[in-house]
Amino acid sequence: MNRPYDIVVIGGGNAALCAAMTAAEDGAKVLILEAAPKAYRGGNSRHTRNFRCMHSGPLGPLIESYSEEEYFADLMKVTDGKTHEGLARMAIRHSEECLPWMESHGVRFQPSLSGTLSLARTNAFFLGGGKGLVNAYYRTAEKLGVDVEYDAKVTHLEVDDGKVVYLDYVQGEQMRRLAPKAVVVASGGFQADTDWLARAWGPAAKNFLIRGTPYNRGIVLADLLDQGIEQVGDPTQCHAVAIDGRAPKFDGGIVTRLDCVPFSIVVNKDAERFYNEGEDVWPKRYAIWGRLVAAQPDQVGYVIIDAKSLELFMPSVFPPIKADTIEELAQKMGLPADGLRDTVDTFNASCGDTTDFHPTELDGVSTSGLTPPKTNWARPITQAPFYGYSLRTGVTFTYLGLKVDETAQCSIDNRPVRNLWAAGETMAGSILGQGYLAGFGMTIGTVFGRIAGKEAASYAN
Amino acid sequence: MQTELVQEARRQAEICNACRYCEGYCSVFPSLHANRAFSDGDITQLANLCHNCRGCYYACQYTAPHEFDLNLPAALAEIRQESWEELAYPSVVARQFQKNGMAVAIAVTLCFAMLFALAKWIGQGEGEGFYAVMSHNLMVAIFAPAFLFPLASLAVSLWRYWSTVDGEPVTFNHIKQAFGAVANMRNLAGGHGDGCNFEDEDRFTQARRTAHQFVLYGFLLCFASTSSGTILHYVFDLPAPYGLFSLPKLLGIPGGLMMTFGAIWLFHLKLKADPELGAKGARSGEFGFIALLGFVGASGLVLYGLGGTTLMPVFLALHLGSVLAFFLLTPYTKMAHGFYRLAALVRDAQRKEG
Ligand SMILES: Cc1cc2nc3c(=O)[nH]c(=O)nc-3n(C[C@H](O)[C@H](O)[C@H](O)COP(=O)(O)OP(=O)(O)OC[C@H]3O[C@@H](n4cnc5c(N)ncnc54)[C@H](O)[C@@H]3O)c2cc1C
Ligand code: SF4
Ligand code: SF4
Numbered sequence: 001m002n003r004p005y006d007i008v009v010i011g012g013g014n015a016a017l018c019a020a021m022t023a024a025e026d027g028a029k030v031l032i033l034e035a036a037p038k039a040y041r042g043g044n045s046r047h048t049r050n051f052r053c054m055h056s057g058p059l060g061p062l063i064e065s066y067s068e069e070e071y072f073a074d075l076m077k078v079t080d081g082k083t084h085e086g087l088a089r090m091a092i093r094h095s096e097e098c099l100p101w102m103e104s105h106g107v108r109f110q111p112s113l114s115g116t117l118s119l120a121r122t123n124a125f126f127l128g129g130g131k132g133l134v135n136a137y138y139r140t141a142e143k144l145g146v147d148v149e150y151d152a153k154v155t156h157l158e159v160d161d162g163k164v165v166y167l168d169y170v171q172g173e174q175m176r177r178l179a180p181k182a183v184v185v186a187s188g189g190f191q192a193d194t195d196w197l198a199r200a201w202g203p204a205a206k207n208f209l210i211r212g213t214p215y216n217r218g219i220v221l222a223d224l225l226d227q228g229i230e231q232v233g234d235p236t237q238c239h240a241v242a243i244d245g246r247a248p249k250f251d252g253g254i255v256t257r258l259d260c261v262p263f264s265i266v267v268n269k270d271a272e273r274f275y276n277e278g279e280d281v282w283p284k285r286y287a288i289w290g291r292l293v294a295a296q297p298d299q300v301g302y303v304i305i306d307a308k309s310l311e312l313f314m315p316s317v318f319p320p321i322k323a324d325t326i327e328e329l330a331q332k333m334g335l336p337a338d339g340l341r342d343t344v345d346t347f348n349a350s351c352g353d354t355t356d357f358h359p360t361e362l363d364g365v366s367t368s369g370l371t372p373p374k375t376n377w378a379r380p381i382t383q384a385p386f387y388g389y390s391l392r393t394g395v396t397f398t399y400l401g402l403k404v405d406e407t408a409q410c411s412i413d414n415r416p417v418r419n420l421w422a423a424g425e426t427m428a429g430s431i432l433g434q435g436y437l438a439g440f441g442m443t444i445g446t447v448f449g450r451i452a453g454k455e456a457a458s459y460a461n
Numbered sequence: 462m463q464t465e466l467v468q469e470a471r472r473q474a475e476i477c478n479a480c481r482y483c484e485g486y487c488s489v490f491p492s493l494h495a496n497r498a499f500s501d502g503d504i505t506q507l508a509n510l511c512h513n514c515r516g517c518y519y520a521c522q523y524t525a526p527h528e529f530d531l532n533l534p535a536a537l538a539e540i541r542q543e544s545w546e547e548l549a550y551p552s553v554v555a556r557q558f559q560k561n562g563m564a565v566a567i568a569v570t571l572c573f574a575m576l577f578a579l580a581k582w583i584g585q586g587e588g589e590g591f592y593a594v595m596s597h598n599l600m601v602a603i604f605a606p607a608f609l610f611p612l613a614s615l616a617v618s619l620w621r622y623w624s625t626v627d628g629e630p631v632t633f634n635h636i637k638q639a640f641g642a643v644a645n646m647r648n649l650a651g652g653h654g655d656g657c658n659f660e661d662e663d664r665f666t667q668a669r670r671t672a673h674q675f676v677l678y679g680f681l682l683c684f685a686s687t688s689s690g691t692i693l694h695y696v697f698d699l700p701a702p703y704g705l706f707s708l709p710k711l712l713g714i715p716g717g718l719m720m721t722f723g724a725i726w727l728f729h730l731k732l733k734a735d736p737e738l739g740a741k742g743a744r745s746g747e748f749g750f751i752a753l754l755g756f757v758g759a760s761g762l763v764l765y766g767l768g769g770t771t772l773m774p775v776f777l778a779l780h781l782g783s784v785l786a787f788f789l790l791t792p793y794t795k796m797a798h799g800f801y802r803l804a805a806l807v808r809d810a811q812r813k814e815g
Contacts, residue, residue: 039526046522049482108653110485127653128520129482135519135663253522255479255529315497317479 005031005147006460008167008180009453010154010220012036013043014130014442015424016186017137018449019456021105023184024144026457031180032141033152033169035187035215040251041134041150043188044212044397044425044441047253048130050123051102051446052439053095060099061109066122068092074122075437082433090406091431091440094447099124102446106136118283123439129254130442152176154220157183159227163418182419182456185410186449189398189425190218191238192250197395200236207299209243211394214250221426224402229420230411233399233429239436240290245300245390246318258389259313261289262377263359264303265347266391268296271330271339273347278376281362282313287436294393301391302333304344307383312359320387329386346370348380397441401429408452419459421452462501462543470536471499474507476529483517485652488642488809489537490517495812506626508540509805514657514669515738538740545797548625550617555793559742562749562794566786570753574782577603578774597694597701600781607788614792619804628808635814639806659734669730675723676754682716683761710765717762724755750795757783 009020012034071092108127126133156168166179192214197205247256293301323329330340350370366375402422410420424445484490489510523529549555655665690709693699728751760780767773
């Protein structure tokens with residue numbers, strides 16, 4: 001009864017599951033090797049909440065329509081044009097048929113979450129979030145006869161003469177080897193390997209927090225790139241945002257985000273401001289702040305607000321540090337008290353008329369004669385109690401990846417590797433050169449996961 | 462209320478409030494997201510909106526071994542349990558029942574059964590069937606207070622609940638909305654209609670919802686059966702026994718079957734479900750209550766079957782003992798959850814109205 005596996009899928013997140021289910025539906029015998037234990041299965045996908053989807057009319061939870069052109073234009077904006085047009089358009093076009101497919105494979109959607117109404121038209125939200133999605137997919141995969149090994153870390157794929165001949169994985173103390181007909185790599189980026197991050201980015205990266213899974217260490221990626229599989233994406237770049245400095249080193253996920261920067265002043269550990277906090281609405285700026293904080297001494301920033309702004313943003317997971325005076329706040333946060341007093345006084349003195357203040361729109365309420373300026377929401381910090389948060393750089397994913405074509409196939413020496421496909425984060429660099437569009441990660445994983453599964457199954461059959 | 466329990470529930474609620482991924486599962490989350498800080502009353506209200514479907518546990522990316530250690534169903538269950546014990550009147554009875562539910566249920570049932578048996582010797586009934594064993598008036602004399610006392614006790618508890626959660630004056634519309642949610646057990650559908658995660662980890666099933674409906678509607682049918690009997694007796698002067706096609710039996714037989722079957726099913730489900738996701742101190746009380754319900758239903762059915770045999774008086778005493786125990790213990794058992802839940806839904810309707 002123990003039929004050998006046709007296909008091994010490396011990884012246990014969204015892309016891996018989509019590939020595995022598709023291949024199993026096409027009749028292949030599939031094994032998923034997931035590095036994480038069951039409790040942590042699902043990689044970064046378990047932290048997601050939505051999926052960006054093209055639609056020509058109301059579709060599932062999505063209202064109105066979202067055309068290919070508009071979707072593509074949104075993508076070009078955030079990536080500054082560094083987008084592979086052919087693959088991007090393909091992902092966009094396929095996204096529409098993905099939504100019903102996801103539903104039929106167990107995913108449930110919900111009306112957009114409170115506080116995210118701006119995405120109601122473009123992004124479909126998972127009921128229960130990404131872990132709910134991942135759970136549903138594991139259930140469906142199981143029904144389709146897919147086997148899953150947890151705690152199974154793939155260490156090596158032997159590529160010989162344009163073909164994967166076997167792969168090795170470690171499970172507990174055991175070293176195991178399998179020789180499936182085809183392999184799908186869906187094991188994410190390398191951001192959890194902070195040594196690698198530090199080599200790529202500089203020693204500052206040691207102080208970064210990793211927003212998602214600690215299991216995406218790029219082991220398979222490095223192994224394949226070492227053997228000459230074609231790579232794509234800037235190896236020194238990662239997507240990073242500013243998050244609560246008290247977040248755990250790994251897996252802090254969505255709750256560690258802080259939305260208060262536009263209503264604050266942000267200083268470094270010397271109590272000096274370093275950037276315009278009111279440049280744009282927060283969803284458009286939180287990624288920039290990841291880099292800004294990374295460039296400050298010790299890679300840390302401090303957000304200071306006063307009582308009148310406390311309720312203007314989504315609640316934070318950790319309560320803010322609270323004090324009755326600026327000096328006391330400085331002391332509690334380990335900042336030079338005089339320095340912070342000076343910075344706040346100078347900022348306050350440069351604030352003008354605040355009657356037009358509007359928390360959800362660019363209100364033009366700005367400072368004058370201040371460098372750096374604050375060009376919106378600039379209200380003096382005067383009303384006790386005062387509140388502070390620390391900010392650190394939180395890495396979402398890395399861009400370096402495997403280069404694939406429109407069939408999700410990997411290549412070596414300008415030729416396809418006959419039995420190797422890649423999907424999800426690990427090949428997302430093939431589409432996105434830089435920047436990121438909310439919900440596009442799951443689109444790439446779902447679209448290319450399904451393609452990889454189909455191609456691998458048709459090869460194996 | 463134990464402060465550590467409230468603190469723990471509050472800690473978790475604050476994490477959920479920053480996350481919001483579970484918003485669509487049930488009415489706990491929209492209510493939670495309407496606050497930034499949670500008073501003890503808010504936490505009590507959230508706890509009574511939760512019905513322990515466990516959807517938000519299995520979907521949570523922050524459950525142990527993650528350091529955030531989320532387990533909202535358990536945190537709310539503990540609070541709910543505490544609140545029921547504290548609000549019950551008198552609350553010592555509630556505490557005893559939660560600790561030794563099965564023992565209390567059996568003891569009270571047997572005590573009353575003995576009482577009924579004794580009463581039989583003292584006041585031999587004159588009538589036929591059941592009434593040959595015990596006169597209807599004696600039954601009423603015992604049951605009427607047993608029915609009224611729990612109602613009074615529940616009224617006290619609900620009043621206390623209402624002030625704990627800062628309830629406002631109730632309008633017809635609030636009540637209409639609350640009953641709407643109860644009638645179809647909307648919240649038990651899990652927000653997507655696939656049911657809840659009670660049976661088999663993260664698999665959604667309708668089992669608990671269906672079993673609960675069997676018990677609920679079975680109970681209501683039995684109740685209607687008894688009421689119709691009472692009306693026949695007093696208004697139409699038609700005392701029992703009733704034929705198979707009489708109203709009391711037409712309502713009572715399916716009702717008894719549904720209640721017994723539902724209770725056995727719920728008991729079985731509870732045994733399968735992970736105790737770590739509920740209130741640990743209340744398991745005994747919950748099992749005791751389900752067993753009592755099942756016994757009320759089953760012994761009633763057996764009675765119908767026994768007719769005039771010699772076993773009948775014994776079963777009648779046991780059955781009546783269990784019914785009496787069931788009514789008297791209502792304010793202290795899981796039976797009270799329906800009342801608290803309804804109150805919580807009314808309160809939630811007020812919140813939505815803003
Ligand atoms: C906090 C957070 C929120 C996000 N929110 C969204 C969102 O709302 N919408 C969106 O579209 N995107 C979001 N993203 C991005 C999104 O998570 C990714 O784009 C997407 O999950 C990638 O899916 P994947 O399957 O490629 O990788 P992952 O889901 O990360 O899966 C990789 C899998 O590979 C396994 N693995 C790694 N190495 C090995 C090995 N050597 N052997 C075996 N297995 C291995 C891992 O354990 C993991 O299971 C978010 C990311 C984060 C961190
Ligand atoms: S239970 Fe977990 S996933 Fe759900 S809202 Fe709370 S923190 Fe988020
Ligand atoms: S257990 Fe169910 S009812 Fe309770 S809070 Fe979680 S999702 Fe809501």
